[in-house]
Amino acid sequence: MTGKKEPWDQYHDYEGLDKILTAQTMRSAEAGNPVHDEMLFIIFHQVYELWFKQILFEMDDIQRRLANDIVDDRDMQPILQYLNRIVVIFRNMLNMIDILETMPPQAFVDFRQYLSTASGFQSWQFRLIEVRLGLKREDRIPVFHADFDHDLSEQSKAHIRNAEDAPSLYDQIDRWLSRTPFTEWQDYKFWEEYRGAVYKMFDDKAAQHPQDKDEIERGRHKFDSIFDENKHADAQKQGTWRMSLKALQAALFINIYSNEPILQGPAQLLNSITDIDELLARWRYRHALMVQRMVGMGAGTGGSSGYGYLMETLQKHRIFTDLFALSSYLIPSQALPPLPEQISREMGYRYKAQEDAA
Numbered sequence: 001m002t003g004k005k006e007p008w009d010q011y012h013d014y015e016g017l018d019k020i021l022t023a024q025t026m027r028s029a030e031a032g033n034p035v036h037d038e039m040l041f042i043i044f045h046q047v048y049e050l051w052f053k054q055i056l057f058e059m060d061d062i063q064r065r066l067a068n069d070i071v072d073d074r075d076m077q078p079i080l081q082y083l084n085r086i087v088v089i090f091r092n093m094l095n096m097i098d099i100l101e102t103m104p105p106q107a108f109v110d111f112r113q114y115l116s117t118a119s120g121f122q123s124w125q126f127r128l129i130e131v132r133l134g135l136k137r138e139d140r141i142p143v144f145h146a147d148f149d150h151d152l153s154e155q156s157k158a159h160i161r162n163a164e165d166a167p168s169l170y171d172q173i174d175r176w177l178s179r180t181p182f183t184e185w186q187d188y189k190f191w192e193e194y195r196g197a198v199y200k201m202f203d204d205k206a207a208q209h210p211q212d213k214d215e216i217e218r219g220r221h222k223f224d225s226i227f228d229e230n231k232h233a234d235a236q237k238q239g240t241w242r243m244s245l246k247a248l249q250a251a252l253f254i255n256i257y258s259n260e261p262i263l264q265g266p267a268q269l270l271n272s273i274t275d276i277d278e279l280l281a282r283w284r285y286r287h288a289l290m291v292q293r294m295v296g297m298g299a300g301t302g303g304s305s306g307y308g309y310l311m312e313t314l315q316k317h318r319i320f321t322d323l324f325a326l327s328s329y330l331i332p333s334q335a336l337p338p339l340p341e342q343i344s345r346e347m348g349y350r351y352k353a354q355e356d357a358a
């Protein structure tokens with residue numbers, strides 16, 4: 001015996017298939033009343049948990065790179081790559097629901113009793129994803145007599161507490177945006193330029209449509225919360241904005257001038273974060289519809305009101321809504337303040353040879 005493994009064993013060993021393929025216990029079969037669809041139900045959740053694991057693995061790397069006071073330019077590529085991978089995984093997790101919907105509600109009813117109080121509600125990896133993205137304990141919908149992690153093991157609770165004590169991706173993005181260069185550069189202050197352009201746009205509108213004066217004034221005031229520190233602080237207290245003023249202004253700057261070479265990466269990053277938030281909301285929606293299809297308006301095995309609770313999370317457990325809300329502060333391109341030539345050149349890619357030739 002050489003101890004050398006056969007090819008099929010190597011594959012099985014490497015992939016840990018002995019553990020994975022023996023981890024599907026159909027409780028209905030154990031009880032002597034096998035329900036065919038229970039296998040799909042188990043495998044489906046397991047596949048999700050594996051994808052959750054992969055998402056957390058990608059987040060480890062992304063968050064390690066974003067933790068630096070100054071994010072190295074060379075870190076941008078892996079950050080974008082892994083964020084995009086998370087987006088693609090989420091998109092697939094969303095579409096995968098089609099597969100579980102091949103299960104008729106009757107089949108679910110037939111084995112549901114064997115789940116006891118088991119529910120995706122107790123998925124600590126899903127909770128960790130939410131927390132690490134930036135969902136705060138105090139912003140969660142109160143469902144039970146106790147906290148959302150009440151039914152988790154002590155070890156899982158510890159994982160969640162540790163994540164809550166560390167900066168979330170949301171915090172990191174806020175800080176990273178706040179440090180965006182070029183919004184203030186030499187005499188140029190993007191913010192003053194933008195405010196000037198917005199006010200001019202409203203002045204022009206008022207001159208053209210004096211009869212709409214009040215409405216135009218309301219439109220102008222809407223911008224106060226991103227122009228004025230005190231108004232922004234009030235809006236933060238009321239929960240209208242969560243991001244810091246500097247981060248919001250930088251995100252707008254990046255969106256507006258996203259064609260500038262140096263801003264293309266940051267614009268992609270914001271786009272991926274927006275995708276993730278949207279896909280998570282879409283997953284919540286599809287999951288809620290599937291739940292309604294399977295159990296109607298009945299309570300969940302985890303103890304919530306079921307469909308009603310899940311639909312509420314769709315609105316209330318969003319995280320990066322600021323990035324969506326910012327779109328109502330964009331103005332038409334024709335009204336935008338042009339970037340000073342010098343800044344635009346600084347933000348471009350230049351080569352020494354070209355400069356020498358100039």
Ligand code: HEM
Pocket residue numbers: 044045048049100108119120121122123126287290291294295299300301302303304305306307309310313
């Ligand atoms: C027949 C299929 C399913 C049904 C009937 C169902 C039902 C429910 C219900 C009723 C809840 C609310 C909590 C409770 O009271 O139990 C819930 C939560 C949850 N389920 Fe499912 N579920 C199904 C499939 C899945 C799958 C495949 C996953 C993937 C892992 C999943 C993940 C979750 C998660 C993460 C939550 C917590 C959501 C939150 O609190 O925001 N569920 N599920």
